[in-house]
Amino acid sequence: MLRHLLLLLQRLRRLLQHLRVRLRRRRVACDPDAPALLLPPEALLFPFDNRTAKAKAWAKLKHHHVPNPLPCGDNCGVSINGHIVSNYRNGWTARITLFNRKGYTFKDWFVTVEMDKAYLGFQKAYSFNGTKLEGPGRLNKTVFLRGLEGLNYLTAGTDGKNPTVDPRVPGKQQSVISFTKKGTPGINIVKGEGFPTRLYFDGEECALPDEIP
Template identity: 25%
Template sequence: MTWNVTCTYSQFLAQKTPTCCVSLSSFYNHTIVNCPTCTCGCKSNSTGSGGCVDPKTPHLASAVTGPGKSNLNTPLVQCTSHMCPIRIHWHVKLNYKEYWRVKVSITNFNYRMNFSQWNLVVQHPNFDNLTQIFSFNYKSLTPYAGLNDTAMLWGVKFYNDFLNEAGPLGNVQSELLFRKDKSTFTFEKGWAFPRRIYFNGDNCVMPPPDSYPWLPNAGSRSMVSVLRLAMTVLASFVFLVAYA
């Protein structure tokens, strides 16, 4: 008798709610797109299971180390609008003539868990032109021949491979430098933002596409300029009529 065993990981079986979310920002737009509200749960005034802790509370230490501390499977998160234990922030930082630069930050909001040897998997169409990554390790993942749009990132040993629990040290970050491929590169319509992000195998919740910090529309600027000119002419006409 022979048999085959296939093991798969199910995020939904491991935990009923999402464990991470993604926020976005860019240098060309003042809008900061936060994780969707109540992504991993909604804010509650009680601590413990389903609750959260305000980092400004004077009783923070007792809330974190009090009853339930031993139950490490139950996250005790910092009070946020999204209530996720992990947030990944993707910031489009700089634009050069031949390159563009991104800053990736991972923040741990869970007071009950550290992450050693964490990993991040990111899907973006420009990973085939990644030139340099500054403080994370990188490996290209190519599930399909000829398609290089997925990367695995993880921390540098003894530097940032350990993600601390919530607090001043509860974050790691790095910057990525991409070369521009003139046939595909654009900042329009959210192209500069990742398609999907996974933290330690969990699929992180992305903001809805219509909320992305879009590149300012040249047509909108032209309409504003025409409107401003029309208002100026109208004001001049009213002034001349008033003092004629």
């Protein structure tokens, strides 16, 4: 009789441990240390919460591993996309786009971009006010971007044409940024040395992927 009770207690203990593990897994909505998932280009226009299905489908198509739990979002107040526009002998250009899907407008927004490799080559932001910061530490690698006078409002997102099926249309601002290679000889744009090493929106750091696609 005692032996049966001990066996029953062991089974109950294992069952409780199993239930605790399942509960812990349910509480973990995302993994902040998981590698970022690649997205098809059209998914960049979707809000973060609507990208999961596309990210999983793209990973399956490209035979990429899908972590479980999925990686967390970038913790950014808005979506910030950047890509290389041109790369030539003496310089290169990039485009940065801000998408605001929130229900409110960001007034006097600003973006702080740390660029370990490309900072010295920064020339101009054409549709933003861009300034190279100078000072101790990482300031000497930082470019400060904000809206031009009269254009310093990043407007709120609006409902799509058919709100029941269409995603919200984000408020948007973008600018081309030019760089020279004179102060950065040997910079390898193809390998990602033109991308930021740190990025902040309105003072809050946005997570960046470890690898540049």
